[in-house]
Amino acid sequence: MATREKILESSMQLFHEQGYTATGISTILRRAEANPGSLYHFFKTKEDLVHAVLDQYQELLWPVVLGPVQEAEQDPIERIFRLLDWYRDSMVESGCRLGCPIGNLALELSDTHPQARPKIEANLAGWRAGIRGWLDEAADRLPQDCDREALSYFVLTVMEGGLLQARAADDLAPFDASVAVLRDHFNRLLAAAKGTGHD
Amino acid sequence: MATREKILESSMQLFHEQGYTATGISTILRRAEANPGSLYHFFKTKEDLVHAVLDQYQELLWPVVLGPVQEAEQDPIERIFRLLDWYRDSMVESGCRLGCPIGNLALELSDTHPQARPKIEANLAGWRAGIRGWLDEAADRLPQDCDREALSYFVLTVMEGGLLQARAADDLAPFDASVAVLRDHFNRLLAAAKGTGHD
C-alpha cells in the first residue's frame, strides 16, 4: 500500500479506537510503518489528517455501507433495520467497543475544532440522505402527514444513542432495546397508514 | 469555596467543554486557582479526578435534574418531555455546545478506561431508573404489552442521539425533530391503550 494510504488507514483505525486527542502521531507512524517526515509531507498538521479521515469516511459511505444494504434488501423500510443490524454485527465483532467513528469524532471535536465540524455534519447528512431516500420510497406505506425528514434524523438518533449506551454498558441490550422500540414505532406508522387506506 | 471543591468544579467544567484527554492538569489548576501539590493531595491521578467527577454527577442527578422536573410536572409522561426540554434549554444557553457531559465521557472513555466505564454506566442507569419510574407511574395509560424497560432506554437514546446530531449541526433542529418523533410515538402508545379500554 502507498505510504499516504497506510498513514490514512492507521489514522482511521486509531482515531476510532482511541479518539483524536488521545492518539499520538508517533502511534500512527508505528502502525503505518512510516516516518514523521512522510506524514508531514502528505498532511500539513494533525488536524489536516483528521479532515482527510472525515473525507475518506464520506467517500466510503455509499460503496461500503449504504450501497450493499440497498442491494441486499428490496423493502426500503427493512433496509433501515438491515443498516442497524449491520452496525450491531460490527459491535459484536469488536466486543461492544468502537461504536460509530463519526459519532465519536462528533462529540470530541464539534465544539473545539470548527473546521472539522462541518465535515462531521456532512457525514451525518450523508447517512440521513440515504435513510431519507428509503423513507421516500416507502412514502405511500406511511401516514400522509408523516414527517420523513424528522424520521430520518430519528433513525440516526436511535443508532447513535443506542451505540453510546451499548458502549457504556459493555452490552448490546440498550442498542437492541432501542431498535425494538423503533421497530414498534414503524409498525404503528405502517398500521396507521393501512388503516386509513394506503396513501 | 474549599480547594478540593474548586478543583472538582473546574474539572467538571473543563472535561465538559474540552473532553478528558484534551484537558490539561495545568488548565484545571489555572481555573481553580490552585497548585499542583493541592490537586495531587486530594486526587491521586488525573484518572482519579474523572472518577470523582462522575461520582459528583451521580450525586447531583436527583437534587439538580430529576427532582425539580418531578416537582414541576405532575403528569409522568410530560415529565419526560420536560426533561428533554430542560436539556434543550441548556443547549440554547451554550449555543449548541457542550451537550451531555456523561454522554461525552461515555464515548471518550468507555473503551480505554475500564475503571471509568462502570461509573459512566451507573450514571446512565440513574437517568434510566428515573425515567422508568415515571413510565411505571403511567403504566395504566400505556399498552399492556408495552416494554417500559426498553422504552426507558429509548428515551435516553433519543436524548443522547439528538444532542450528538445537534452539536455536529450546530443547530437544535436534529434534536427537535427527534423529540417530535418521540412525542408522536408516545401519542400513538397512549391512543392505542385508550383504544383497547384503559389497562
Next chain:
DNA sequence: GATCTTCTTGAGTGATCAGTCAATCCGCGG
C-alpha cells in the same frame, strides 16, 4: 505554646507531544 496533622506552595522531573529539516533516495524524462 508545643506538637501533630492537614493542606498549600511552586520549582522541578522525565516522558511525550506535534512538528521541522537537511540529507538522501528513487523513478523518470531528456
Next chain:
DNA sequence: CCGCGGATTGACTGATCACTCAAGAAGATC
C-alpha cells in the same frame, strides 16, 4: 548518464504532559 522533483529518512526542537517532593503554612488538640 544527467538532472530534477516527489518521496523518504530519522535525529532533533521547544512546548507541554502528568506528576513529585521538600519545605513550610494553617489549624486543631492537649
